[in-house]
Structure formats: structure tokens, C-alpha cells
Amino acid sequence: MRTSIPSVNVTLLSAVVLAATGLVGRQTLAAETTYPLTLQNCGRSVTFEKAPTRTVSIGQSSTEILYLLGLADKVAGTALWVGPVLKGYEDVNAEIDRLADNDPSFESVLAKKPDIITVQFQWQIGPEGVVAKPEQFEELGIPVYTSPSDCAGKENTAASDGVRHQAFTMDLVYQEIRELAQIYNVQEKGEEVVADLRKREEAARVMVASAEGKLSAVFWFSSAAEADPYVAGKNGAPGYIMSALGIENIITADDEWPTVGWETIAKADPTIIVAGSMERRRYPLDSLEAKLNFLKSDPVASLMPAVKNGHVFAMDAQAMNPTIRTIDGIEALADSIAKAGLGQ
DSSP, rough: OOOOHHHHHHHHHHHHHHHHHTTHHHHHOOOOOOSSSEETTTTEEEEEOOOOSEEEEEEEHHHHHHHHHOOOOGGEEEEOOOSOOTTTTOOOOOOOOESSOOOOOHHHHTTTTOSSSSSOOOOTBTOOOOOOOOOHHOOOOOOOOGGGGTTEEEETTTTTTEEEEOOOHHHHHHHHHHHHHHHOOHHHHHHHHHHHHHHHOOOHHHHHGGGTTEEEEEEEEEETTTSSSOOOOOTSSHHHHHHHHTTEEEESSSSSSSSSSHHHHHOOOEEEEEEEESOSSSSOOOHHHHHHHHHHHHTTTGGGGGTTTTTTEEGGGGGSSSSTTHHHHHHHHHHHHHTTTTOO
16 A cells, blocks of 8 residues: 655655755755856966857867866867867867967967967966967956966976976866866866766776885886987876876976986886877877887887886876876776786
């Protein structure tokens, strides 16, 4: 026999279900944005009068965050790409005008008539930006939002990739996701994206938990002609990847990407060499194939145990930057370690 449930109990039951599924918290976090919205961003106060509708996004990660937030229709142009777009967004990305693979001109950005510019790196738009300074756009009423991961605890200069005085963490990327979600008034979607990235990172950590403290590595981004390689310093995104998986970084410099000789790297004897894979062709050893050929033929590098044992693992170079792809890097390296049987 069915028994009717008093309405008050139905209400209570609904509340319990909502709380258990996290919907109450999500609804609270998804409060509507009140405009004008003012944020503190990389030492500047930036104001948005309304939700943007025409965005120029300079930097692959900044663009991909907008895609993940469901804002592709708000992107009028992009620039500065290292590799292929996130899987599943190929068709979306193909419809958006790419102003340049590397540095867009100031004029090409303005020609898209943006009402916001999102920037991944200050060396593009910043105090010494190769495209412009933020003030040049803001004088025209165009606010500039810069990824916090490129300025928080970091000193940028035109002559280098910068120096990190504080270690990068994914919290800076999560801050960017949440702030962009607030700017565009899609807070609930922002929380969904952050929750998914956190879940993936934890799963990767668990996969290689037994290897913690047993391995060391060097992350190799690229090399200029006949020059020492650009390798990851201790405080950047690769440092975070290694820390997440319990791996020692043999490079202890604060510089984001210092150049270090192969003799010094060989002496440190890393268990693993992580080689960046990218479509960019700015330096002779940008390509993964060129890196692998170098490791096999160089009289110093070829003798390293990591090379002899086949412990050279490819990683999307975008994952080596402080981006949403850093989680991809954690997953990829954890998978390579597990398949190689390292740390058992």
C-alpha cells in the first residue's frame, strides 16, 4: 500500500538530495554577475561594464579556457598557438579567425573591434609587451585581462621567460577560470570546469603513488641552434607536475626556462627526460623528432641512462606552460611512468 508523504517532508527530502549532490553550493556559486565588475588583475584594476561579446584572446590556453566555458561564440580572434587545439574543439576553433600563430600586430587586434582582450603572457601585452601595453587598449575603452599564472609571484622581462619567486600551482589557473566565468557571467560552468580538472589530477596522482620519491626528471622545451637546451626551472608548471607525482626536478633555478648544458644535465643523471612536442617552429629543436635525433646522436646526451633505457617521454609543450593543459601533462607523465614500470 502506498503512503502519502507530508509536503514538509518532501521539502526536507529535496533539500537533502540537493545538498548531497552539491547543487546547493553550485547554485550559490552561480550568482549573477553585477556590472560594472571591477577585478584586481596582475597589479591593475580592470573594469567590465557588461558581459563581453567580442573577445580577442592572445594565447592558446586563454582561448581554450573560453572554449571550455562555452564562450567560443564570443571569440572574434585568437593568436599565439603552440600546438593543436583541445580535442573536441577542432571545428569550433576552425571557425575563429587566427590573427597570427605567434605575435599579432596591434592593428590586427583592433581590427576585430574587441570589447575585451584576454592574454596568456605579459610578454605579449604587458609593461614591455611586444604587441602593446595594456594602457594602449584601455585608452580606447578595451579592458585587458591577463592570466594570473603569468604574474603572481613572477617577474617578467623582455629579455627572458621570466623568474618565478613563488612556485606555480594550479590554483592560479583555477582563479583564471573562475574570474573569466565571472566576467562573462557563466559562474556555474566555471565551477564545473574546475571540479573536472581537480578530479583528473587526483586520479593521476593515485596512478603512480608507489613511485613517489624514487624518480628524478628534466623537462626539455626546446633549443636554439647549437645552444644549451631550455629546461624547466623549479617553480614553473613542470615543477608542479613533478611535485604532484613525487618526482625530483634536477634543475633548481628560479628562472622559468633557464638554459643548462647537457654535461650538467648528464652529471645530475635524471631518471626521466620529458621532451616537449609542439607545432611551433621558432627554434631548430622545437620538433619532437629533432629532439629525439639529438638525444641519440649527441656524444654526451646519448650516454645518459635515461636515453639508453628509453625513458624519454614526449609531452605536449602546452602542458609545460602554466595552463589547463598542465593537468594533461600530469596525466601523460603518470601514464608513461606506469607503462614503463618505473618506481615499482
